[in-house]
Amino acid sequence: MSTSGAAPAPILTDAELKLLQALIYQECGMAFDERRTHFLQDRLLRRLRECRADSFYAYYRLLISQQGKEELAKLLENLTVNETSFFRHKAQLDLFQKTILEELLKHKSARREYSIRIWSAGCSTGQEAYTLAMLVTDALAYYYLRNPLPIDMPLPKPLVPPPWRVEILASDISYSVLRHGQEGAYSEHQMSTVDYGYRLRYFDKVSDRYAIKKALKEMVHFDFHNLKTEYLPQRNDVIFCRNVMMYFDEAEQKRLIEKFYRCLNPNGYLFVGHAESLLGLTHKFQMVHKDSGTAYQRLEVKE
Numbered sequence: 001m002s003t004s005g006a007a008p009a010p011i012l013t014d015a016e017l018k019l020l021q022a023l024i025y026q027e028c029g030m031a032f033d034e035r036r037t038h039f040l041q042d043r044l045l046r047r048l049r050e051c052r053a054d055s056f057y058a059y060y061r062l063l064i065s066q067q068g069k070e071e072l073a074k075l076l077e078n079l080t081v082n083e084t085s086f087f088r089h090k091a092q093l094d095l096f097q098k099t100i101l102e103e104l105l106k107h108k109s110a111r112r113e114y115s116i117r118i119w120s121a122g123c124s125t126g127q128e129a130y131t132l133a134m135l136v137t138d139a140l141a142y143y144y145l146r147n148p149l150p151i152d153m154p155l156p157k158p159l160v161p162p163p164w165r166v167e168i169l170a171s172d173i174s175y176s177v178l179r180h181g182q183e184g185a186y187s188e189h190q191m192s193t194v195d196y197g198y199r200l201r202y203f204d205k206v207s208d209r210y211a212i213k214k215a216l217k218e219m220v221h222f223d224f225h226n227l228k229t230e231y232l233p234q235r236n237d238v239i240f241c242r243n244v245m246m247y248f249d250e251a252e253q254k255r256l257i258e259k260f261y262r263c264l265n266p267n268g269y270l271f272v273g274h275a276e277s278l279l280g281l282t283h284k285f286q287m288v289h290k291d292s293g294t295a296y297q298r299l300e301v302k303e
């Protein structure tokens, strides 16, 4: 008998665990193998208690019911790992800015096609998307330092020189991280990987937080997208999907790579996390590697 007064935790049977794992996989692609079962059990128990369900089967029934939609979204939020930081993996960002973006600007200018679309898929609290916005802004400024425009730049100089249009989409399955990203204010701790130059140019200090400046913020648009679904943002020049695929099993990774292929413009680039790779999962991308940075370029193969 419990002496603390708290009801004993219901037992999670193997059958209930399988049902819940299958539902989560079907809803968001996340696969929980034995190494992560403990984490899954812990999060399920927290949500079950919150909903006052008296067994895991009752909780499962709630999740699959019409009125359980909101709870399902909350459960998925609780299962995601949201670890992120500004300027994560420098070698890869150097490859993006100094090689790929440089080439993109050159080719697009030659074709008089002045728009760039980048998608941070699984953006968490927005640091990746804002990092990309800072890198693109600097790359454009540097490009025009070497290739001056024949017209006078309006003053004060816009972050994105006309006629360019830069759209950065930041998406996630968790509404709470999207709200944080949209707000764009970060603690000193979250700023530890942002050097002074970037802080001075792209942030305002608002009480104890660093807020992304309005002009940079306007380049980034936050939206909900579940990577498990088929309807995903199209016509991207570059997709960053870092440290997301690692929570999916191989079958789901293959499906996602196929979707990313379709979401990219011809010859577009996909960046995945340091611990992730496309090797053995597709023949539709070629690896680009420079100074420890890796990206994957879409190949124009016949379907």
Ligand SMILES: C[S@@+](CC[C@H](N)C(=O)[O-])C[C@H]1O[C@@H](n2cnc3c(N)ncnc32)[C@H](O)[C@@H]1O
Residues within 6 Å of the ligand: 028, 029, 030, 080, 081, 082, 083, 084, 085, 088, 121, 122, 123, 124, 125, 128, 171, 172, 173, 174, 177, 225, 226, 227, 228, 241, 242, 243, 244, 273
């Ligand atoms: C570890 S964070 C990675 C953040 C950032 N990309 C980085 O590398 O710093 C993984 C993010 O992927 C999101 N995520 C997981 N499954 C997803 C899905 N099916 N659709 C969209 N986002 C998902 C999580 O909510 C989480 O914010």
